[in-house]
Amino acid sequence: xxxxxxxxxxxxxxxxxxxxxEPVFHIGNFQITNSLLNSWLAVLVIIILCVALRLKLKQIxxxxxxxxxxxxxxxxxxxxxxxNDRRITLKIFPLVTSLFIFILVNNWLGLLPIVGSIGFVExxxxxxxxxxxxxxINTTLALSIATVIGSNIFGIVAMGAWKIFNKxxxxxxxxxxxxKFRRDKNVIIVAPITFFVGILELIGEMAxxxxxxxxxxxxxxxxxxxxxxxGAIFLYILPTPxxxxxxxxxxxxxxxxxxxxxxxxxxxxxxxxxxxxEEGYEKELAHV
Amino acid sequence: xxxxxxxxxxxxxPIGKALAIGLSAIGAGxxxxxxxxxxxxxxxxxxxxxxxVLVPMLIVSAFAEAVAIYGLVIAFSIK
Numbered sequence: 001x002x003x004x005x006x007x008x009x010x011x012x013x014x015x016x017x018x019x020x021x022e023p024v025f026h027i028g029n030f031q032i033t034n035s036l037l038n039s040w041l042a043v044l045v046i047i048i049l050c051v052a053l054r055l056k057l058k059q060i061x062x063x064x065x066x067x068x069x070x071x072x073x074x075x076x077x078x079x080x081x082x083x084n085d086r087r088i089t090l091k092i093f094p095l096v097t098s099l100f101i102f103i104l105v106n107n108w109l110g111l112l113p114i115v116g117s118i119g120f121v122e123x124x125x126x127x128x129x130x131x132x133x134x135x136x137i138n139t140t141l142a143l144s145i146a147t148v149i150g151s152n153i154f155g156i157v158a159m160g161a162w163k164i165f166n167k168x169x170x171x172x173x174x175x176x177x178x179x180k181f182r183r184d185k186n187v188i189i190v191a192p193i194t195f196f197v198g199i200l201e202l203i204g205e206m207a208x209x210x211x212x213x214x215x216x217x218x219x220x221x222x223x224x225x226x227x228x229x230x231g232a233i234f235l236y237i238l239p240t241p242x243x244x245x246x247x248x249x250x251x252x253x254x255x256x257x258x259x260x261x262x263x264x265x266x267x268x269x270x271x272x273x274x275x276x277x278e279e280g281y282e283k284e285l286a287h288v
Numbered sequence: 289x290x291x292x293x294x295x296x297x298x299x300x301x302p303i304g305k306a307l308a309i310g311l312s313a314i315g316a317g318x319x320x321x322x323x324x325x326x327x328x329x330x331x332x333x334x335x336x337x338x339x340x341v342l343v344p345m346l347i348v349s350a351f352a353e354a355v356a357i358y359g360l361v362i363a364f365s366i367k
C-alpha cells in the first residue's frame with residue numbers, strides 16, 4: 001500500500017495544453033472553469049483600480065491621474081478617427097473602452113508566472129487553477145456576441161427599428177416593386193437583388209461574431225502554446241523574447257477588438273442606405 | 289475491415305494538422321510581407337510619417353496574422 005502511494009506521487013503528472021478550459025470545481029451543476037476564475041480575478045483587479053483612482057480624483061491632477069487623463073485623451077482621439085463624429089464617440093466610448101480594458105487585463109493576467117503553473121493533479125492529469133480568461137472560446141464568444149447585438153441595438157436607438165429590420169430583411173425593396181414599377185421598370189430586377197444583399201448582411205453579422213471571437217481566442221491560446229513549447233525546448237532564457245511578444249500581442253489584440261467594435265457601432269449608427277439617393281431622385285423630379 | 293480503414297485515416301491525422309497550419313501560414317506570411325514592404329516604402333518616402341504609418345501597419349498585420357491563427361486552432365482541434 002505504501003509503495004503504491006509513493007509510486008503515485010513519483011509518477012509525473014501529464015499536462016496537455018487543452019483547447020477547452022478545464023473545470024476546477026462545481027457549484028451544483030454549474031462548472032467553474034479555470035478561465036472563469038481568472039476573468040473574475042480580472043474583474044476584481046479592474047474594480048480595485050477604478051475605486052482607487054476614483055477616490056483620489058482631484059481638480060488638480062496628480063501624477064497617476066495625469067497619466068490616465070493622457071491615455072483617455074489618446075483613446076478619445078483614436079475613437080474620433082474611426083467615428084468622425086464627437087457625439088457618436090461620446091456615446092460608444094464607455095462601452096468600447098471597458099471592452100478594451102477587460103480584454104487587456106485578461107490577456108496580461110494570463111502571462112503572469114503563477115497562472116498556468118499552480119494547480120492540482122486529478123487522475124494523473126495536471127489541472128491549473130488559473131488560465132487566461134480570453135484563452136477560452138466561451139469568453140471571447142460571449143464578448144463578440146454582446147458586441148454585435150449591442151451594435152444592432154445602438155442602430156435601433158439611433159435610426160429606428162424599421163430601418164434596421166429593413167437592412168436585413170428588406171421588405172421595403174420588395175414593396176418598391178409595386179409602388180415604383182410605373183416610374184421605373186428596372187426595379188423588378190434590382191429589388192430582388194437588394195433583398196438578397198440584405199440576407200447576405202445577416203450572414204455577415206454572424207461572420208462578425210465568428211471572426212471577432214476566433215481572432216482573440218486563437219491569438220491568446222496560440223501564445224500560451226508557444227510559450228509552453230518554448231519553455232519545453234530550453235527553459236531559462238529562450239522564452240523571454242516570446243514573453244515580450246505576448247505582452248505586445250495582448251495589447252494589440254485588445255486594441256483590435258475594441259477598434260472593430262467601434263467600427264461596427266459606427267456602421268450601425270450611420271444611415272448608409274439609399275437615403276441620399278432617394279433625395280437626389282426627388283430633387284431630379286423637382287427639377288423636371 | 290471498417291476498423292482498419294478508421295485506423296488508417298487516424299494515422300493520417302498529423303499530416304492533416306501540418307497541412308492546416310502550414311498552408312494557412314503561407315497566406316499569412318505573404319500578407320504580412322506585403323504589408324511590411326509597403327509600410328517600409330511609405331516610411332522611406334516620407335520619414336516624418338513613421339508614427340502615423342506604424343499603428344495602422346501593426347493593426348493590419350494583426351488581421352493578416354489572424355488567418356494563420358485560425359489554421360492553428362483547426363490544427364489543435366484535429367485529434
